[in-house]
Amino acid sequence: MAETPRRIWLTGASSGLGAALAEALLHSGAHLALSARTEAPLAQLALRFPGQVLVVAGDLTDRQQVQAMGAAIEQHWGGVDTVILNAGTCEYVDTRHFDAELFERVIRTNLFATGYCIEAALPLLRQGVRPHLVGVASSVTYLPLPRSEAYGASKAGQRYLFESLRLDLAHEHIDVTVVSPGFIDTPLTRKNDFPMPMLVSARQAAAYIAARLERRPLEIAFPTLFIGALRLLAWLPAWLRVWIGKRLVRQATTQGDA
Numbered sequence: 001m002a003e004t005p006r007r008i009w010l011t012g013a014s015s016g017l018g019a020a021l022a023e024a025l026l027h028s029g030a031h032l033a034l035s036a037r038t039e040a041p042l043a044q045l046a047l048r049f050p051g052q053v054l055v056v057a058g059d060l061t062d063r064q065q066v067q068a069m070g071a072a073i074e075q076h077w078g079g080v081d082t083v084i085l086n087a088g089t090c091e092y093v094d095t096r097h098f099d100a101e102l103f104e105r106v107i108r109t110n111l112f113a114t115g116y117c118i119e120a121a122l123p124l125l126r127q128g129v130r131p132h133l134v135g136v137a138s139s140v141t142y143l144p145l146p147r148s149e150a151y152g153a154s155k156a157g158q159r160y161l162f163e164s165l166r167l168d169l170a171h172e173h174i175d176v177t178v179v180s181p182g183f184i185d186t187p188l189t190r191k192n193d194f195p196m197p198m199l200v201s202a203r204q205a206a207a208y209i210a211a212r213l214e215r216r217p218l219e220i221a222f223p224t225l226f227i228g229a230l231r232l233l234a235w236l237p238a239w240l241r242v243w244i245g246k247r248l249v250r251q252a253t254t255q256g257d258a
């Protein structure tokens, strides 16, 4: 007998990693509820994969809209088996003119919206089969990087949130996986004006994640060499890490952008 397709709610599916992940999961036969503010790419996927896609578009920083997405998913499916919270944004801080509004924007999108999604997702996951919550954080949290005050803080917050949730949800058998990517070539990183070592394509990143979801590890971190290097750096004494970080700032300043 054919296996029942997994029902997955994926956020941030309109571009970059989320769009590539949507493709990979749809090709594997999963059914997807897709969220993002830009509806056209989601509708395109619905056309290309008839019967597999539920479009639940909207702004994830608006708690009421997220609750409406959850209600729509419940109405169509009754529950979800996997939730992948991937939507996110990145803006870099210029400490010469620290902009608290920028800080708020990034934290709102990456952290508050994650809270709204978790609020909507948990009742759905409780109705799911072998429920699995996946949060896309970042390898940026292994090591503080210059200009990443807002993004890094939001991602560190996300990591703590998911790791803490993992403990509290264990007795309900809801597994939690944290995804920690290095640099991926997406619209988000195309704005970066600095070298991005070991950059991978969104397709490669999506294939890497999709291949590991079934095993539901605690963490999916890649590319391996990049993560290994970051972990080594994180082991260095604090003064040496600061020294390296300052050199990165100086490099950026000589390039005229910090």
Ligand SMILES: NC(=O)c1ccc[n+]([C@@H]2O[C@H](COP(=O)([O-])OP(=O)(O)OC[C@H]3O[C@@H](n4cnc5c(N)ncnc54)[C@H](OP(=O)(O)O)[C@@H]3O)[C@@H](O)[C@H]2O)c1
Binding pocket: 011, 012, 013, 014, 015, 016, 017, 018, 035, 036, 037, 038, 039, 058, 059, 060, 061, 086, 087, 088, 089, 090, 109, 113, 136, 137, 138, 139, 180, 181, 182, 183, 184, 185, 186, 187, 188, 189
């Ligand atoms: N690219 C990298 O190198 C990298 C590395 C580590 C971690 N990550 C993480 O990977 C995730 C995906 O990033 P990406 O690189 O694929 O970026 P991206 O191409 O800019 O995609 C971001 C996605 O999030 C959605 N989104 C943003 N704000 C939203 C909001 N308020 N409401 C609903 N949807 C929203 C966007 O859709 P709309 O704009 O249509 O709403 C888009 O689909 C992010 O969490 C990012 O932090 C990326």
